[in-house]
Amino acid sequence: MKPLNAMTAALEPVAPLPRCAEEPVFREPWEASAFAMTVALHQRGLFTWSEWAECLGEAIRAAQAEGDPDLGDTYYRHWLLALETMVARKGVAGAALLAQRQAAWDRAAHATPHGQPILLENDPLFTRGA
Amino acid sequence: MHASDDGPHGHHHEHDHSELSDTALRVRALESVLVEKGYVEPDALDAIIETYETRIGPRNGARVVAKAWADPAFRDGLRRDATAAIASLGFGGRQGEHMVAVENTPEEHNLVVCTLCSCYPWPVLGLPPVWYKSAAYRSRAVIDPRGVLADFGVTLPEGTRLRVWDSTAEIRYLVLPMRPAGTEGWSEEALADLVTRDSMIGTGLARAPGGVAA
Structure with a gap:
């Protein structure tokens, strides 16, 4: 295996992948809550998973368009925005x-x-x- | 959080109060509204979080792969109907409803991505790592998959084809990595220890006996 710094240096001009050996499933309690609410609402049939994936994809694209470097660490921010959007779209809470x-x-x-x-x-x- | 030494008398007044970040406020607002309206129950939310923090993860997928290595009939079943084969080991449910297993061979290596968001086979791999969710991975896995593999320290032999599978909300892929040489006769438990998360996404290979990537 090549030395890691040589590998990353060679890849610097293209977007580097944010690598991290061990990471917690959720970094903050709010991430876990946002995730669990989405799973629970899907389970009770408020939306299909395709609808959710579409809504999350929209939130990610919108964030990127506004300059989010989108390194994966802002993922649950996009997730939360998508959840708020979905809940409003379904008339649950505006x-x-x-x-x-x-x-x-x-x-x-x-x-x-x-x-x-x-x-x-x-x-x-x-x-x-x- | 705002302890302050108040004024010239030198005695401390307790001005400590709590603060919630904007994000935490948004999540609490949403949760309290959903609970009040009867859409979610706090206990159910806690149970979901506990499940994904402690019970569902890549160890599940490693057991699937190890069994496929050790048991040809199971491997055939996995390739025919991955959802059923995986369910037979007790793994199923959310985001594992339509699983497809793609098998690495000397001729072909498989790599999984979700270009839209981060669709991922939760029952066998848990929730995705940060890099899987990054824009860099989502785009580069398609444009430059060999470069991505190099980033992970994986170089494929000349002549090995590379196939990239784009997950969707409906279909989730599990890569069946190649069984490392020198593991003949190993138990499924021992084999499972060689199966890494990345090897089941395709950004890695299974470990060789002795600990290094095969």
């Missing part, structure tokens, strides 16, 4: 509802002492069922 809820979680986080579990109920403006 952008306005999600934005409102994001603001609620942000307030909840700020009202939660560091180290405590962040609960939506911690949002000072929280009302159940809102």
Whole structure:
């Protein structure tokens, strides 16, 4: 086997493959959540896997068009955007509802002492069922 | 996260509070809405995550390959109907519904990619590595597959054809790597240890006895 640095140097002008021997399945908890929600929604029949692949492909192409180097490490960002798009497309939750809820979680986080579990109920403006 | 030494009196006020990144906020917002509307259940989400973090991975595929090496009848079945053969070992389900096994031979080497997104045979390989999801791999596997193999330290003998298979949402490919020489009579368990994840994608070869790539 050739020395790795010689190999990578020879390939530098073309896009190098982001290599890493061992990597966790999910790098952050949110990646795991986004993945699991998608699998669960597909399982209950909200969309077919072909629809999902198409939607994810669109998100990836859009990100590339906007200059994302697309090294594979932003994959779950594209995944999340595709999931939001799909959920809106299927009439489950639109952008306005999600934005409102994001603001609620942000307030909840700020009202939660560091180290405590962040609960939506911690949002000072929280009302159940809102 | 924002401990601060407040003012001239020198005593510390507790201003620590939590922060969530924009991405984490988006995911929490989505999840809480989906749970409220009854589309997903938190326990089911946890079970899915646990499955993919701990139970599903390339060790499953390695068992399939090892059995195909050791058992000619299984190998024939795998080539005829990979989904059924793989299911007979207890591996199946999401993203493994329509499996096709492509067999490496001295004449032909197979390489798998998904140019659209990152379709991948989850039941046998788990979730794809970062490089498989990168634009570089998705495009170069098609334009310059030999260059990609070189990047992985794989050089094929002159005259070995290289076939590239583009996965889709419907069809997932599993590469059946060549059995390393010097493993005659080995148990399936011992053979499985020679099967790497990359060898089942086609960016690698099975390990030779003794640890180096064959």
